[in-house]
Amino acid sequence: MSPLGLHRSSLPDVSATSAPLPLADDAAWRATVRLDRAQLELKHGRELVLQPEDESAPLLLVAAVETLSAERLATLDTWGHPLRLLLTGERMQSLGGTAAPAALRCPPNVGLQTLQHWAAVSADVLDPQALRDAAPTGPAMDAALRIAKRARLTPALVAAELPRSLAPRLAAAEILVLPVADAERLLEAATLRLQRVSDARVPIAAREDCTLVLFREVGGGTEHVAVVFGTLDTQRPVPVRLHSSCLTGDLLGSLRCDCGDQLGRAVSQLAQCGGVLLYLSQEGRGTGLANKLRAYRLQDGGLDTIDADRHLGFRDDERDYPAAVAMLQALGITRIELLTNNPRKIAALQAGGIEVAARVALTAPTNVHNARYVHTKRHRAGHLGSDNAPLDGQ
Ligand SMILES: Nc1nc2c(ncn2[C@@H]2O[C@H](COP(=O)(O)OP(=O)(O)OP(=O)(O)O)[C@@H](O)[C@H]2O)c(=O)[nH]1
Numbered sequence: 001m002s003p004l005g006l007h008r009s010s011l012p013d014v015s016a017t018s019a020p021l022p023l024a025d026d027a028a029w030r031a032t033v034r035l036d037r038a039q040l041e042l043k044h045g046r047e048l049v050l051q052p053e054d055e056s057a058p059l060l061l062v063a064a065v066e067t068l069s070a071e072r073l074a075t076l077d078t079w080g081h082p083l084r085l086l087l088t089g090e091r092m093q094s095l096g097g098t099a100a101p102a103a104l105r106c107p108p109n110v111g112l113q114t115l116q117h118w119a120a121v122s123a124d125v126l127d128p129q130a131l132r133d134a135a136p137t138g139p140a141m142d143a144a145l146r147i148a149k150r151a152r153l154t155p156a157l158v159a160a161e162l163p164r165s166l167a168p169r170l171a172a173a174e175i176l177v178l179p180v181a182d183a184e185r186l187l188e189a190a191t192l193r194l195q196r197v198s199d200a201r202v203p204i205a206a207r208e209d210c211t212l213v214l215f216r217e218v219g220g221g222t223e224h225v226a227v228v229f230g231t232l233d234t235q236r237p238v239p240v241r242l243h244s245s246c247l248t249g250d251l252l253g254s255l256r257c258d259c260g261d262q263l264g265r266a267v268s269q270l271a272q273c274g275g276v277l278l279y280l281s282q283e284g285r286g287t288g289l290a291n292k293l294r295a296y297r298l299q300d301g302g303l304d305t306i307d308a309d310r311h312l313g314f315r316d317d318e319r320d321y322p323a324a325v326a327m328l329q330a331l332g333i334t335r336i337e338l339l340t341n342n343p344r345k346i347a348a349l350q351a352g353g354i355e356v357a358a359r360v361a362l363t364a365p366t367n368v369h370n371a372r373y374v375h376t377k378r379h380r381a382g383h384l385g386s387d388n389a390p391l392d393g394q
């Protein structure tokens, strides 16, 4: 039997292997649920209110441009004036402004199409004066932009500041109110909690004695899978691949990226020597599939993969790896050999207390469709080359 107890002939009862939900404290639990609901409100095109801790500060009503309907925009207009458009620093820079998140003053009766253009399309309809008059964002606005990203929406929000006296009207309209302090705390990677939910033996073509273990984030409900190849020997560095999901590459063999090839190579190597594949729900470098497809259209128009993401308001890479660290810890793995070319993955695991004893390069052949993408990863995102490097002692 493995140190994980994974290869028993009859699998353990799921409830017995699941850790109890770690947020025992009721207030923390309610805050987590409220943040989940906040994402759903934005996804459904509904408003949400951020409530600053400072009681003299106004409430902030926000709605996501991506999901907003013209009718809803007209309703927003009845709550407070002027409406503002909240954009990230990356989006501001791509519009020709300074690289800091900002609140742009919308003209009276601004149309939905204009907002959509400012949010993610082009700057054609943007009044240059609005860009010059852009105000810096405060904590409530910053938290709202982060919630939109967490919901995998394009980070652009319409906002209005409201007096606290409107709280009863907001409650009557069933508009969710989220304290900014709760949002800030829960959006921090350090607060991530993972629940180990279920596992099963799944023989795969490359190796029969594989086990899948599913982990779920408490808050958000994002699920990640660990594939354990054979029986782990944690006395020596365990070969590990952290793979961010790529539906187009992994499932369809898209030629636009190198993900499918990298996954295939990692699976063959792990099948041969044992180890773990962490398949992380981080489609589109953490921006989501919808935004990745938007970025592809922008790349067809001439931008590279990084500038396309910035155009949509995202950072070069929106991923973080506390879930990967927590999964390795849950599997009893503290020392690894990492199959990657991405130095951020190495640094993130090391920062999380995982010893990365060596890096194993994972190169794939390029083709006419992904040559620019692979070149950009190497030359703009700092990805490493094909040399395998021991990292001990660094
Ligand atoms: N936003 C965006 N994401 C992309 C694009 N092409 C691929 N991706 C995503 O990029 C990520 C690549 O994941 P990985 O292969 O694990 O990571 P990596 O950063 O390439 O690093 P290594 O493969 O470990 O060297 C996946 O989430 C893909 O969905 C793109 O053009 N735009």
Ligand SMILES: [Zn+2]
Pocket: 246, 248, 249, 250, 257, 258, 259, 260
């Ligand atoms: Zn891909």
